[in-house]
Amino acid sequence: MPSSASFQCITLSLLILPAIVLALYFLTSFPHAPDTLLVNPSLASLPKHSRSWQIYPEDAFAGGAYVSLPLGRTRYWLLGPEDGIKIVLIHGLSVPALIWKEIAPRLAxxxxxxxxxxxxGRGYSDxxxxxxxxxxxxxxxxxxxxxxxxxxxNICGVSMGGAIAATFAVQFPHLVQxxxxxxxxxxxxxxxxMSRTSRFLSSPLMQFVTSSVPFRMYLQHLASNVSRIDNPSAELVRIxxxxxxxxxxxxxxSIREGPVRALSPVFAQLGRQLRKRAKDGAPAGRVLLVWGTKDTVVPYRYSARVKSLLGEDTASxxxxxxxxxxxxxTRGEEIAGKLEAFFNGQDVKE
Incomplete structure (x- = not known):
């Protein structure tokens, strides 16, 4: 008859062995193929009589086309002479390329x-x-x-688009000429x-709620029963x-995990990158910051912080x-003039 110690060893082995076998199975088994990526439709899916087509038609700018990329279709426009200085314009968090309607045609x-x-996720892109x-x-x-x-x-971004532009310049420096x-x-x-409302609405729970069918039906009901507003951009966001x-x-x-916050290291890296290019004798590139004193979304005080991160000798x-x-x-013509001078190599003054 086995001793008490032997009996305990056998019992312990019987308890541990299945766990070890199960762990080895999961470590050595092939992973399951990932589920198919879900791609939600864009404004192009709405009926042509929808208010969105009046505010922001598919042909809002000349030279429009679609390209099918791995994560969905992207709507883009190419304006101006083919031999002109190239500029990319990147919009911000909630309003699509409509935000450039006072600037893009002027530059072209x-x-x-x-x-x-x-x-x-915005406008006519999936x-x-x-x-x-x-x-x-x-x-x-x-x-x-x-x-x-x-x-x-050349790259130009507004609001979140500015953060995307800075990150793009760090990740793909060879594409920023x-x-x-x-x-x-x-x-x-x-x-x-950030406001408590923004933090609350960007939480995983609210992300689930706001993407649900009942919640969107409620928003559609509100949108159809509320009179039109004077601000087309705000109305487009609502739609x-x-x-x-x-x-x-x-x-x-984008608010919780995207290029809205916590990118101070990116701006600092961009400044170091541009200074190194200048030190190596290559065309370094310059950075122009444009800011309004009455900005309540990204307050003007952040302009000094961004400029400091980039370096006083790099950014104006x-x-x-x-x-x-x-x-x-609201200041499209003025900003277009600043961008024209800047991208033509001139020093831009306030």
Whole structure:
């Protein structure tokens, strides 16, 4: 008859052995194939009589086309002469390329070759159900540039688009052949600087709720029973939120995990990168910051922080007195003039 100690050893082995076998099975088994990526539709899926087609038609700019990228279709436009200086315009968090309507045509008329497009989850670009972080958007732009045959360009972004532009310049420096303009750029906002409403709406729970069918039906009911508003951009945001199932999750993910905050290291890296290029004798590229003093979304005080991160010798700041966060719409002609001078190699003064 086995001793008590032997009996305990046998019992322990019988308890441990199945756990070891199970662990080895999971460690050595082949992983399951990933599920098919869900891609939600864009504004192009709405009926032609929808209000969105009046505010922001598919042909809002000349030279429009679609490209099918791995994570969904992207809508883009190419304006201006083919031999003009190349500029990419990147919009921000919630309003698609409509935000450039006062600037893109003016730059094209002044001889620039302008590329603008809708980010994933906004406007006429599809909304992949994935994490909407900085790398998603920089990869989208890199693939788009490859598709249209551009080996490089000047880059200009507004709000979240500025943070995307800075990240793109760090991740794909060979594709930025020229200068960088950042208009009221996001990227350095900390969670404590954001409103409680923004933090609440971007939480995983609210992301699930706002993407649900009942919630969107409720928003559609509100949108159909509320009179039109004087601000087309705000109305377009409301329409996207109510009718596009991928829009609210894209916004929430961009706030929580995307290029809205915590990118101070990126701006610092961009400054070091540009200074190193200058030290090595290569065309270094310059950075222009444009900011409004009445900006309540990305307050003007952040301009000094971004400029400090980039380096005083790398970045210059143009202050627009009295301008808010919608400065590309309200001060479009003035900003277009600043960008024209800057991308033509001139020093831009306030």
């Amino acid at each position: 008329e002044r001889g620039f070759r302008v590329l603008l497009y809708d980010l994933y 909304a992949p159900q994935t994490t909407h972080d900085a790398s998603l958007y920089t990869t989208q732009l890199a693939l788009l540039l490859q598709y249209i045959g551009w080996s490089g360009a 020229g200068d960088i303009a950042l208009i009221a750029t996001a990227g350095v906002l900390e969670a404590s600087d 996207q939120s109510a009718h596009l199932p991928g829009y609210n999750p894209a916004i929430a993910s 700041l143009v202050t627009l007195d009295g301008a808010g966060h919608d400065l590309t719409l």
